[in-house]
Amino acid sequence: MTEIISNPNAVTPATETHPLLRVENLAVHFPIRAGPLATVSGHVKAVDGVSFDLHAGETLSIVGESGCGKTTCAMAIARLQTPTDGRISFAGQDITDLESRRLRPVRRRMQIVFQDPFSSLNPRMKVSDIVAEPLVVHGLAGEPDVLRRRVGDLLALVGLSPEMGRRYPHQFSGGQRQRISIARALALEPDLIICDEAVSALDVSIQAQILNLLMDLQQRLGLAYLFISHDLSVVRHISHKVAVMYLGRIVELADRDALFNDPQHPYTQALLAAAPVPDPDRASPYLPLKGEAPNARNPPSGCPFHPRCPHAISQCSTDVPALRQVGNRSIACPVVAPA
Amino acid sequence: MSTLLRVEDLSIAFGEAPDDVRVVESVTFDVARGETLAIVGESGSGKSVTALSILGLLGHGGSIVDGSICFGGVDLHTLDEAAVRRIRGNEISMIFQEPMTSLNPALTIGKQVAEPIRIHRGVSWKEALEEAAQLLERVSIPDPRQRLKDYPHQFSGGMRQRVMIAMALACSPALIIADEPTTALDVTVQAQVLNLLKTLTREMNSALVLITHDLGVVAQYADKVAVMYAGGIVETATAQELYRNPKHPYTLGLMASIPGASVNPRSRLKAIDGSPPDVANLPDGCPFAPRCQFAHEGCTAFRPPLRAVGGGGHMMACVGYD
Numbered sequence: 115m116t117e118i119i120s121n122p123n124a125v126t127p128a129t130e131t132h133p134l135l136r137v138e139n140l141a142v143h144f145p146i147r148a149g150p151l152a153t154v155s156g157h158v159k160a161v162d163g164v165s166f167d168l169h170a171g172e173t174l175s176i177v178g179e180s181g182c183g184k185t186t187c188a189m190a191i192a193r194l195q196t197p198t199d200g201r202i203s204f205a206g207q208d209i210t211d212l213e214s215r216r217l218r219p220v221r222r223r224m225q226i227v228f229q230d231p232f233s234s235l236n237p238r239m240k241v242s243d244i245v246a247e248p249l250v251v252h253g254l255a256g257e258p259d260v261l262r263r264r265v266g267d268l269l270a271l272v273g274l275s276p277e278m279g280r281r282y283p284h285q286f287s288g289g290q291r292q293r294i295s296i297a298r299a300l301a302l303e304p305d306l307i308i309c310d311e312a313v314s315a316l317d318v319s320i321q322a323q324i325l326n327l328l329m330d331l332q333q334r335l336g337l338a339y340l341f342i343s344h345d346l347s348v349v350r351h352i353s354h355k356v357a358v359m360y361l362g363r364i365v366e367l368a369d370r371d372a373l374f375n376d377p378q379h380p381y382t383q384a385l386l387a388a389a390p391v392p393d394p395d396r397a398s399p400y401l402p403l404k405g406e407a408p409n410a411r412n413p414p415s416g417c418p419f420h421p422r423c424p425h426a427i428s429q430c431s432t433d434v435p436a437l438r439q440v441g442n443r444s445i446a447c448p449v450v451a452p453a
Numbered sequence: 454m455s456t457l458l459r460v461e462d463l464s465i466a467f468g469e470a471p472d473d474v475r476v477v478e479s480v481t482f483d484v485a486r487g488e489t490l491a492i493v494g495e496s497g498s499g500k501s502v503t504a505l506s507i508l509g510l511l512g513h514g515g516s517i518v519d520g521s522i523c524f525g526g527v528d529l530h531t532l533d534e535a536a537v538r539r540i541r542g543n544e545i546s547m548i549f550q551e552p553m554t555s556l557n558p559a560l561t562i563g564k565q566v567a568e569p570i571r572i573h574r575g576v577s578w579k580e581a582l583e584e585a586a587q588l589l590e591r592v593s594i595p596d597p598r599q600r601l602k603d604y605p606h607q608f609s610g611g612m613r614q615r616v617m618i619a620m621a622l623a624c625s626p627a628l629i630i631a632d633e634p635t636t637a638l639d640v641t642v643q644a645q646v647l648n649l650l651k652t653l654t655r656e657m658n659s660a661l662v663l664i665t666h667d668l669g670v671v672a673q674y675a676d677k678v679a680v681m682y683a684g685g686i687v688e689t690a691t692a693q694e695l696y697r698n699p700k701h702p703y704t705l706g707l708m709a710s711i712p713g714a715s716v717n718p719r720s721r722l723k724a725i726d727g728s729p730p731d732v733a734n735l736p737d738g739c740p741f742a743p744r745c746q747f748a749h750e751g752c753t754a755f756r757p758p759l760r761a762v763g764g765g766g767h768m769m770a771c772v773g774y775d
Binding site for chain 2: 179317320325350371385387388389394407
């Protein structure tokens with residue numbers, strides 16, 4: 115089954131100079147409308163100056179709490195959300211302003227798996243039609259016989275039997291539905307799959323199965339994943355690199371081990387400290403966080419984290435810290451990484 | 454510590470005929486004052502239904518078909534609705550998962566927090582509101598007197614859940630049942646809410662039954678744990694014992710499924726094959742047998758009861774291996 119699925123684009127080795135995906139200063143601002151004439155009274159800066167590189171065959175996770183902009187960021191990269199500013203390059207091509215017709219070939223190589231396997235599959239379509247749909251839409255369906263075999267192979271690839279294609283989504287469990295979503299995403303042989311909380315709705319024993327599947331597929335097909343998640347233990351397991359977001363900005367970006375073994379940004383430390391560890395003998399070594407994330411409509415001045423930060427100095431309330439390369443990571447904090 | 458709540462051989466069925474679908478089968482556990490018992494399991498394991506049955510909140514179609522729920526020496530199952538109502542919200546209170554839907558959007562926070570105080574203690578609205586303000590202060594809501602006049606939509610998710618805790622604590626209950634109290638919350642807020650719940654129950658010397666699917670939360674906050682699968686308890690022990698020395702194949706599988714610090718990053722997780730059975734259509738014998746790597750023919754003969762393994766109340770329901 116692999117020869118049909120094997121991906122000619124996937125063998126491109128990861129190099130420093132040619133990332134598969136390059137995001138530079140990405141911003142997505144939503145207007146706040148108020149009053150009887152719905153005049154624009156301000157902007158929610160959902161994503162504000164996000165930059166990172168993702169190489170072929172690599173998993174980059176974006177982690178953060180609700181409202182930090184991680185999903186908006188992913189949707190802008192998939193061009194399902196129009197960026198306000200910045201640049202998105204995919205496989206060397208600037209896709210920031212591509213019109214929808216010219217976006218099509220890009221979308222073939224960039225697919226999404228969504229969080230909720232109950233609402234992201236059309237309940238009136240047979241599973242085989244769901245998996246075949248991207249091929250039909252992109253005019254790659256070919257002869258009915260070939261298509262049927264192809265769909266069967268895709269289902270087998272995600273651990274379902276080809277006969278299951280005759281059933282409807284409601285006849286499957288949550289984990290199986292997520293496998294169907296993954297099969298659909300794989301149909302076009304993409305280079306990049308954006309996983310937006312793809313395992314968050316699943317029970318832990320099923321979640322482990324899907325994580326194994328994602329890692330297997332990455333190894334076999336050379337896929338890159340942009341993995342959006344709030345779950346630190348999942349991120350720790352699946353990622354090569356991790357970006358931590360807070361209120362629309364990346365506060366720390368590092369290799370997995372550097373980030374988890376030696377978190378430097380006060381928010382990263384707090385986030386790791388708050389995550390409950392499945393070990394009654396292990397207390398967390400970092401300071402617990404006070405308060406809650408501020409409202410994105412009315413963010414604090416300077417560093418958005420300063421009102422909750424145990425290390426804040428006066429400069430933090432006035433200057434927005436830039437993401438700075440310090441040693442093995444990028445970090446936005448004037449205390450930990452002074453200019 | 455003397456036992457406050459003892460649930461014994463509890464079985465719950467849903468459906469027209471009393472034995473239609475058994476969603477909970479012979480569940481036994483107890484909890485003492487000052488103690489936190491976690492009931493952990495995946496969706497459909499019966500953990501929430503067990504919790505609801507303690508409060509007599511099974512609703513239409515659900516009924517207790519066997520067993521007893523002994524609270525402070527009284528079998529709650531034998532009481533009439535009026536007697537249960539005097540206990541519910543007063544001696545036993547409940548915190549639900551969704552702070553968005555379990556608060557009434559049309560009533561002020563003050564009214565909702567003061568209501569149980571007024572009903573169960575018979576004090577005036579004025580006194581009840583004063584006490585409500587003190588409760589909000591105890592759960593660290595800034596400017597509590599002013600906030601009493603606000604509506605739920607003016608509170609964040611974490612603050613709403615703190616309001617729920619304030620309501621649950623209003624009558625200093627002996628037993629608090631919290632059903633996935635932090636599942637809808639962000640992790641930094643979850644830590645705040647769970648720490649608060651733990652501190653306050655300790656102060657009141659209450660018992661806490663924590664229903665959760667999160668083995669991390671269990672490890673950090675529970676004294677005792679009961680692991681549920683397909684409507685039955687498969688293993689129970691103190692939290693330390695369970696994590697150091699898990700015995701039941703399902704517990705072992707769950708622990709191995711959690712990614713994180715103790716597993717090599719990017720290694721294959723030892724996932725449990727298959728998915729949980731439909732409780733309406735359970736396999737013969739042990740319901741975990743079809744997914745169990747240690748299963749043999751003996752496992753399909755009968756559903757194994759809990760038996761002691763080692764000391765300190767460590768028990769598991771498995772005949773397959775030792």
